[in-house]
Amino acid sequence: MNFERINEIAQTLFQQVLASVTELGFYLQLLAVVLTLGLAWALSAKIKHAVDVRLQSVTRNQSWLAQPLEVVKGLLLPVLALMSLGLLHAALQQSGLDYEVVKIAFSLLLIITLFIVIHQYVNHVFVAAMLKWVMMPTAALYLLGWLDQTVVFLESLAFQVGDIKLSVYAVIRLLVFGSILFWLGRISNRYGQQIIRNKQNLDVRSREVFAKLFEISLFLVIFLLLLNAVGINLTALAVFGGALGVGIGFGLQQIASNFISGLIILLDKSMAIGNYIELEDGKAGVLKKLNMRSSSLQTYDGKMIVVPNERFITSAFTNWTHDDPRQRYTLQFSVAYDSDIPAIPELILNAVKQHPQVLLEPELPDCEIVEFADSGVVFQLEYWIEGIDDGRNRVGSDLLMIIWKTLHDNDIAIPFPQREVRILKDE
CATH class of the missing domain: 2.30.30.60 (SH3 type barrels.)
Known part of the structure; x- marks a missing residue:
């Protein structure tokens, strides 16, 4: 960076300020600014008093007036001060007198007013940050007439990276334009994908494919626009593309494989x-x-x-739910051998069919004997439900409770393992 240039500009600015404060016109302008701001303050105090009186008389039916009047109160003083300084600036300019101090005071007051408006009424974090730290300084430099000189100065602060020369101005422009473009890209991507996913004439998988392709295309266009905005020749991307291909072949093959696999999943509808x-x-x-x-x-x-x-x-x-969300599940239970075995299937099926989540199609619930076990007869219940029998959709637990209650109400015992022990006496 050219530090000698920075020192030279700082010394020149200091000499200009020193020369200005030693002239009588500087103090006359300063006095005019103070009197003008005092007049604006007195006028705003009277108007605020009138607004307060109006607020006290607002009825319930007129409550919508309260917020606009509060906004008027908050912005009244800076707006009146800006109008007063603007009239003073125009009068001095028409009379051919010096007005540099008035111009600087007007610019500073405008920046303060914008800062108040942004801080109180702009709720979006990114928009507020861009207005505060980008738009406001740019507007101030433009009003003071220093914008072109500032750009030239930032261009002179350059550093070399290999064969590429980068200036501070280029880096700032890259950060600002990049932030704006990617912010707009995220908003466009969100709304664009929402529009695509709301297209009911397309199936779910097709909507996901088009939404993903839209996202990739949008950010590719934003990337190219950003390169063009900072002055990078797009023809150089051919060399970059070759280098990227080599990089993918060696270090990024796993990432590339996952990316291509994602597209295949969307396209093959698995x-x-x-x-x-x-x-x-x-x-x-x-x-x-x-x-x-x-x-x-x-x-x-x-x-x-x-x-x-x-x-x-x-x-x-x-x-599990690729083509049909309906699933079939099975439950097993046992009854004692001395139970009324032929009557049990009908009892269980009549009870199970009352559950609101048990489907009667594509097949009716079925209950059948699957095994004569050591301790009892084993039955198996087969049933269909929509979705997965887990989580909030837990049906199996409800059906087990229904089976237990049905057996209990009909005095049917659920067996448990029993063993018979014989003691043989010694002859």
Whole structure:
């Protein structure tokens, strides 16, 4: 960086300020500014008093007036001060007198007013930060007539990175434009994907494919616009693309594999958002997100399992709700041998059919004998429900309770293991 240039500019500015404060016109302008601000303050005090009186007389039906009047009170003084200084500036300019002090005071007051407005009335964090730290300094430099000189100065503060020369101005422009572009990109991506997912004429999987392609295309366009905004020649991307290909071949092959696997999953329709997926290792959950690198399965106990997309391509998994959300489950129970065995299936089926989540199609519930065990007769209940019999949709526990109550009400015993011990006497 050119530190001698910085020192020269600082000394020049100091000499200009020193020369200004020794002239009589400086103090006359300063006095005019103070009197003008005092007049604005007195006028705003009277108007605020009138507004307070009006607020006290606001009825319940006129309550909508309260907030606008409070806003008027908060901005009254800075607005009147700006108007007064603006009139003073115009009068001095028309008369041919010096007005530099008035101009500086007007610019500073305008910046303070904008800061108050942004701080109190702009709630979005990113927008407020951009207005405070980018737009306000730029507006101040423009009003003071220093914007062009500042740009030239920042361009002169440059440093060399290999064969590329970067200036402080280029870095600032990159950060500002990059932040704005990616903020707009996130908003556009959110609303664009929402519009795509609301297209009911497309199936769920097609909507996810188009939403993902829209996201990739949008951020690719933003990246190219950002490179163009900072003055990078896009033809240089051919060399960069070749280097990126080599990098993917060696160090980024796993990331590239997961990215391509994600596109394959969306295109081959093997699973979609909302499907219940069970992996080979027994982990299972509802597919909540399908990102470019990984997919997220949410378990019924609130945990989120992050699975690399490649795993769904290279290993087996079970999609419980791929084509039909209805699932068939079985439950087993035992009764004692001295029970009325032929009557038990009808008793159990009549009770089970009363459960609101048990389906009567594609098949009716079925109860049949599966085994004559050591301690009792084993029955198996088969039933269909919509969804997975787990979590909030836990039906199996309800049916076990229904089976127990039905057997208990009909005096049917549930056997438990019994052993007969014989003691042989010694002859």
